Amino acid sequence: MKEYEIVVIGGGPAGLAAALEARENGAGEILILERDVRTGGILNQCIHNGFGLHTFQEELTGPEYADRFVQQVRKAGIETRCGSMVIRVGRDRTVTYVNREEGLTQVRAKAVILAMGCRERPRGALNIPGYRPAGIYSAGTAQRLVNLEGVCVGKKAVILGSGDIGLIMARRLTLEGTKVLAVAEVMPYSGGLKRNIVQCLDDFGIPLLLNHTVVEILGKKRVEGVVLARVDENRKPVPGTQRLLECDTLLLSVGLLPENELTRELGADMDRATGGPCVNQRMETRIPGIFACGNVLHVHDLVDYVSQEAALAGKEAALWIREESGRETKADCRGEGIFLQAGRGIRYTVPQRLDSAGNGGNVTVRFRVDGVYQDSSIAVYSKDCCLVRKKKRVLSPGEMEQLVLTAQQQDLCRRQGEIRICVETGREQ
Amino acid sequence: MGGKYDVVIIGGGVTGAAIARELSRYDLKTCLLEREEDVCSGTSKANSAIVHAGYDAKPGTNKARMNVEGNRMMEELSRELDFEFQRNGSLVVCFGPEELPALERLLEQGKQNGVEGLSIISGEEARKMEPNLREEVYAALHAPSGGIVCPFGLTIALAENACDNGVEFRFNTEVTEVKRLEDKETEDKETADKGAGTAGGGYRIRTLRGDLETRFVVNAAGLYADVFHNMVSSKPISISPRRGSYWLLDKESAPCVNHTVFQVPGRFGKGVLVTPTVHGNLLLGPTAVDIDDKEDTRTTAGELEDIRKKASRSVRDIPFSRVITSFAGLRAREEGDDFVLGKAPGAPGFFDAAGIDSPGLTAAPAIGRFLAGQIARAAGAKEKADFNPYRKGIVKAAALPLQDRAKLIQKDPAYGTIVCRCEQISEGEIRDAVTRTLGAKSMDGIKRRVRAGMGRCQAGFCTPGVMEILARKLGLPPEEICKNGDGSRLLEGGMGQ
Known part of the structure; x- marks a missing residue:
């Protein structure tokens, strides 16, 4: 069985950044396993611009952003296997994968970085009544078909869900000649970035119908129309508000789910709120030597933050190999750290915990709020002591937030055994 | 198109496929006509995927007989044809002492039908077998011979094996008319001679892709079986669609239940079942709504909500957040509430397999054997020496x-x-x-x-x-x-x- 220092599962933005940073920090043999035919992940089909403003201070398309990392990975001589699907990761960090060339292969790693990304929530999860015809696509599938396969999915479309992919696809379909009748959103606010609403809907005159959902799909063979209805505050359709929109296509952009089949099989602690594993400030799961980063951990809006988070995971994995790989029991005992409590208004945080050791540096905490708040603050407490208070004009679940905890602040929390993040004094919408 | 056959089967659902497979044992020229592009495209594709034990049907009915026989055949058939089948056992639960007589009736009925191993167990015993059964479950009928099957796997396996053994399949071929031919009408002397005394002049089948002639017709047309039957028989039948909706839940490492959990019909109506599938998913349903349109396979918000409520009555901790799809299927319900099997009155050579609603999936192999036997006898057919009962599925x-x-x-x-x-x-x-x-x-x-x-x-x-x-x-x-x-x-x- 071939041995690697690090095996990275997934060659998207997270996997690439993690592998690079691991190499920068002295990791020897690294293997990236990617199931698609090329690395770059979902960025390959995101041909719109707006990537890399933070990382490269320029506006790149998805493939361009990915390519910067792909080139560096190549230069660094990191081994990459495409068309390779990992079917199992063992607690002993044995990784089993299949591909055409090698068949079924097992390799052993000193550290494994999980970077499998996320997938789209399907129609079934929404239980939309009606027929089950052709012409219903998740937005990402349509994006792949249009951008990578060069085909059109339909002539007239309705989009359910105003997540970023839905918004981007409203513009993309319009540019390809598909008439987009409306984007319906069941919540009173969009799940996407403000800039995408402006650039993808407003600029093209596509209506965003908040508090609306699809209550029936018509058409036995191919979609012939959808019935929209307004919903009340409990997200139940309001009788009498139904209206039929004739269309041949329904796109669903109704949420992304971290893809953690392998992680669950490993028996890692999972966070119900994120759908990903729980990690400490080193992006390390509770299983020694298993790290996670990117959308497998929690769904990001901006790839720049994926790259940052993944770089941290790569660096920590490299350090872990040097310092601790022989001492598994110590790592296993890391449970003695403290949990970051998601207080009022906070849906989740990543990392979920701070381990007892700390590494003397800053920790970036990323999180999402649970509703729209205006003129409010984000605050961090340990017992009665307020460590951070940050004013925010608008907070929305569609935009990931982050704040930084210094080493001193972390130490205080560790001493007091508590840390809590919450939203304060805002008008709730 | 066109052609002359000994037997034409109308319908490529599980019943038609099972009859085709059994007929392919004989030296008969057989053709199966299917309206859709594939087998298993109607009722057979959307149902509970259950191999019923056989306590539901009234003793003495076709349903009772075919159910028990089909259940017994399933194991060997699954080995011959390599499809997924599991005898996971089923439980019919009741919620109070007042419902116990209903369970006892099922037990008695099952015994009369020849179902083996039936027993009534207490709520505690049932919860020992299925820890997720609710506290409210008072008692249960345990049927160890109940099972689950992949309906696609079963139908496709039967059809492939029939095809490999010489049955011709014609898809996208909707039948528009079945007409009995007088002796003189048939163009083929040989057909007329062979058919003498059995099928008269045989039948002309008109399809959207041309006409066929045949000595015998098997009517396995599901929801439309009444249409074809009534074209030739002196005694009309009527089939109406009853819609059943389902929820399918994601696979989980520890399944919510291992047995198929039915509810005894009682104060809450008919109830729904909660069952694992052979692929490890969880299936909930069906509803039962009588409708008019034989094509209306819509799910409705009301029915879907109904499933949630009813399923929760027997089993706790159903992971509703893991629903991956919902769907609806139509059951072909005949007025007399029994399978209509065999020679159609006033139409020699025309054989019905009509009104095949539940337990049709279970019964299909038995119906196939029964009808193929009848037809082979009527046709004076012999078993082929080279019939191959085995079919290997696609490697997994x-x-x-x-x-x-x-x-x-x-x-x-x-x-x-x-x-x-x-x-x-x-x-x-x-x-x-x-x-x-x-x-x-x-x-x-x-x-x-x-x-x-x-x-x-x-x-x-x-x-x-x-x-x-x-x-x-x-x-x-x-x-x-x-x-x-x-x-x-x-x-x-x-x-x-």
Whole structure:
């Protein structure tokens, strides 16, 4: 069985950044396993611009952003296997994968970085009544078909869900000649970035119908129309508000789910709120030597933050190999750290915990709020002591937030055994 | 098109396929006509996927007899034809002492029908077998012979085996008329002679793709069996659709229940079942709504909500957040509430397999054997020496031991490229589904044969890959790939630049 220092599962933005940073920090043999035919992940089909403003201070398309990392990975001589699907990761960090060339292969790693990304929530999860015809696509599938396969999915479309992919696809379909009748959103606010609403809907005159959902799909063979209805505050359709929109296509952009089949099989602690594993400030799961980063951990809006988070995971994995790989029991005992409590208004945080050791540096905490708040603050407490208070004009679940905890602040929390993040004094919408 | 046959079977559902397979044992020229592009496209594709024990039907009915016999045949059949079947046992639960007599009636009925191993157990005993049963469960009828099957797997296996043994399958061939021929009307002397005394002059079957002549007709037309029956028989029947909706939940490491859990009809109405599927998913349903339209397979918000409420009555902790799809199917209910089997009155040579609602899936193999026997006798047919009862299914690479999987990929690298990640289906398996006997022609055909697109992402990930393989293997441009037959193209609006 071939041995690697690090095996990275997934060659998207997270996997690439993690592998690079691991190499920068002295990791020897690294293997990236990617199931698609090329690395770059979902960025390959995101041909719109707006990537890399933070990382490269320029506006790149998805493939361009990915390519910067792909080139560096190549230069660094990191081994990459495409068309390779990992079917199992063992607690002993044995990784089993299949591909055409090698068949079924097992390799052993000193550290494994999980970077499998996320997938789209399907129609079934929404239980939309009606027929089950052709012409219903998740937005990402349509994006792949249009951008990578060069085909059109339909002539007239309705989009359910105003997540970023839905918004981007409203513009993309319009540019390809598909008439987009409306984007319906069941919540009173969009799940996407403000800039995408402006650039993808407003600029093209596509209506965003908040508090609306699809209550029936018509058409036995191919979609012939959808019935929209307004919903009340409990997200139940309001009788009498139904209206039929004739269309041949329904796109669903109704949420992304971290893809953690392998992680669950490993028996890692999972966070119900994120759908990903729980990690400490080193992006390390509770299983020694298993790290996670990117959308497998929690769904990001901006790839720049994926790259940052993944770089941290790569660096920590490299350090872990040097310092601790022989001492598994110590790592296993890391449970003695403290949990970051998601207080009022906070849906989740990543990392979920701070381990007892700390590494003397800053920790970036990323999180999402649970509703729209205006003129409010984000605050961090340990017992009665307020460590951070940050004013925010608008907070929305569609935009990931982050704040930084210094080493001193972390130490205080560790001493007091508590840390809590919450939203304060805002008008709730 | 056209042609002359000994037997024409109308309908390629599980019943038609089972009859075809049993008829293929004999030296008969048989043709099966199916309206859709594939077998298993109507009632057979959307049902509870249950192999019933046989305590539900009234003693002495066709349903009772065929159910128990079909149940007994299933094990050996699954070995011969390589489809998924499990005898997981079933429980019919009741919620109070006042419902106990209903359970006892089922027990008695089951015994009379010849069901083995039935017993009534207490709520505690039932919860020992199924810890997720609710505290409110008072008692249960335990039927160890109850089972679960893959309805696609069963139907497709029967059809493929029939085809391999010489039965001709014609798809996209809707029958519009069945007409009995007078002796002089038949153009073929030989047919007329052979048919003498049994089928008279035989039948002319008019389809949208031309006419056929045949000595015998098998009417396995599901919801439309009354239409064809009434074209020739002196005693009309009437079949009406009863819609049943279902929820399908994601696979989990520890399934919510292992047995099929029914509810005894009682103060809450008929109740719904909670069952694992042979693939490890959880299935809830069905509702029972009598409708008029024989094509109306819509799910409705009300029915879906009804399933949630009723399923929760018998089983706790159902992970409703893990629903991956909901669907509805129609049951072909005959007025007399029994299977209509055998010679149609006033129509010699015309055999019915009509009114096949529950337990039709279970009963299909028995119905096939029964009707094939009747027809073979009437036709004076002999068993073929070269009938091959065996059929090998498509290899399931992900289910193989690692070493075998490695060898398989070494031999054929296409099994090493995973196209459907949820169910881990490889390119090789999808290719096999297209190229083998009665191969898939559409996305749904692939889904029913190898489960690509059947998993938790519901084809979000594998759609482009499956489309590409279908297009390549069928020699079609991608825009002509359909979900399930004409009118269901996946791509509309032409190609991009």
